[in-house]
Amino acid sequence: MKNFSLIAILLLFCSQINAQQKEWTLEECVNYALENNIQVKQSELDLEVSDIEKLDALGNFIPSINAQASNSWNTGLTQNVTTGILQNQTVRNFSAGVTAGLTIFDGLRNFKQLQRARISRLSNEYALDKMKDDIALFVADSYLQVLFSKQSLEVLRAQNEVTVEQLQRTQDLVEAGVLPQGDLLEIRATMADEKQRMILAENQIQISLISLAQILGIQDYQNFDIVDRDYNVFGNEIMENTVYDVIDRAKEERSEIKIAETNMELAEKDVELARGAYLPTLGAFFNYNTRETGQGRITGAVLDPNEPTRQIGVVQGSQEIVVAPNTIPTLGSPLPFIDQLYRNDGISYGFQLSVPVLNGFATRNQVKRNEINVKRAEYQLEQAELDLEANVYQAYTDAKGAFEAYEAALVASEAQEKAFEYATERYDVGLTNAFDFSQSKIRYENTQREALRAKYDYIFKLKVVELYFGIPVGDLKF
Incomplete structure (x- = not known):
């Protein structure tokens, strides 16, 4: 029995360790951020508020019903409701009633308010979509930054292994008198520099992981990690479209334009609501009341x-x-008590008409203010279109430039690799010194890191263009 309990505890402990050390994929990070990011949650709350506003607008179409009751005592010189004589007494009186009211016509403002609530909800939906796109890109950029830092460390480690081999070989050649002592010192200095850079690279990985975890809202930084996966460059068919094709598609699909358009619709609806105050208001009411007293x-x-x-x-x-x-x-x-309520009840009902005549130009001024807001919304829509065109053009140009930079970095890395191989062969036969060999290795290492940086920079910028082209976040391929 004790052995069984010990095994169960060990299995539970191991399962907790595995759960804590879960490695996250990019897709999991994006999905988790869309569900748990604070900014996304705030946008979702805005959507809930718009649902409440819609219910408020619907409530304007149904009657209002209010019930009231009071039970009071009067002491002193008061009128006797039975005899009608003023006398010193203590009297208890009870009254109750129910009142119902219905707005029949209010300048169609109730209909306009409902339409406005629907437009407002649509605007908040577009804002939520934009927030999700921004968060997804932010997460992808941070994730790729972690991958770049990890693969940069792998490059440093691979170069350090070469340095370790060369250090042993150089030490043997120095002891044999083939190479001078200065070459050994140069290799050792290179070794120390590489170790320092590896430490800095490891720190950079931790900083990048913490930054990504904060975006996701994960506080267990120590056990947070991502899957070590090499993302290939593919899916650049989107760049076969012209920049103007991407701009036209962005104007149709992007939330920035839709938000500006719905804001203009809201401003126009506010003008209609303000103009409704010029028209009369007609309402109906119904009241039932009764009373009871403690007097004889x-x-x-x-x-x-x-x-x-x-x-x-x-x-x-x-x-x-x-x-x-x-x-x-x-x-x-x-x-x-019940008999008095039954005998003393009564009802009243009727209509109430309110005609606006003069209110200090308040309605007129409100209409003018809202008309100005319409103009402002039109300018904001125009500015949103201009900004979108500039952003798409910039993103398209950046993606093309990033691809060209990536191709150039690959060519440079391949050429430097061959140059390093040649420098290694010359160093092995004593035709070059340790300093020149170290410089060649550093140049090769830099070109490898630059190729990695250019690669992930191009992947990210390509995804930006795809989003502008209208591809949903969930359909982005890495």
Whole structure:
């Protein structure tokens, strides 16, 4: 039993280590960033807010219903609601009611508000799409930077292995008297320089990994790593299109233009909403109310023993006084609560018309402000088109230049490789010194690193052009 428990603990521990040391692919990084990046989440919240605004607009089409109730006590000189006489008393009164209201016509502003809410949601969808494109490119650039740093380290290590071999060979030749002591010192200096550069390269890898992890929102920097994979250069068929083809496609597909277009539609809708304030507003209402009191009710009447009659008038001809019995109402217990509510209820209903006449030019000025915003939105759309054209042209030119630079870097690397092989052969037979050999090796190493840099620079810039061409983020191939 103890052995079984120990094995289970070991398996659990190993599985946790493997989970912590997971290596991420570029596709996984992009997908994770699109789900967890803070900026993407903020754009998604904007989309939720637009859904709430749409519900607000829909709420303008349904009646408003409000219920109210109050129960109050009045102490002191108050009117007796039963007898109508002012007297010192403590009275409890209860009232309740329900009111419903419906806007029948408000200058079509409720319809315009619903249309505006739909346009606003569409604008937020475009903003979310643009944010995802930007994050995907940002992640891809950071990911390729990590790969470049890792492969640069591999180049340094490979060159260092050559240096180690040459160090041993040079030491043997120096001890044999074939080469001078200075060549051995030169190789050792090269060895120390390479170790220093490898340390710096390892640090650069860690910095690049931390930067990528921060973009993804991953805090476990120590165990974060990516798959060591060599991405090939392919998919450059997009560059067979002219730059003007890419620009035309970008204007149709890119979110920047769509955002500017929806912003202009929103500005135009605001003008329509403001103009609706010129028109009358017609509403309907319905109210039901009832009341109850704790005061006693009149149950009958008796003659006033102190003054059994009272004067009610005088005969005009004879001046005879006319009297009538002077009665005092008798009060009984109040009716039950429900019975009073049933007997004292009532309803009111009707229509209410409001016609704007003069409001200090507030409506007129608001219309003018919104018309200015329409002009501003038109200029912003025009500027967005100009910016998109410039960005596409720049990206297309950068991609072409990056490809030419990559081809030139490959040619330079191949030529320098042959030059290094030739320098190695000459150094092995003692026809060149260690300094010239080290310089040749450094030049070869630099051309290899430059070829790697040009390669990943071209891959990234090619993906930028593909995005401008309208290829979705999920369909980008690396």
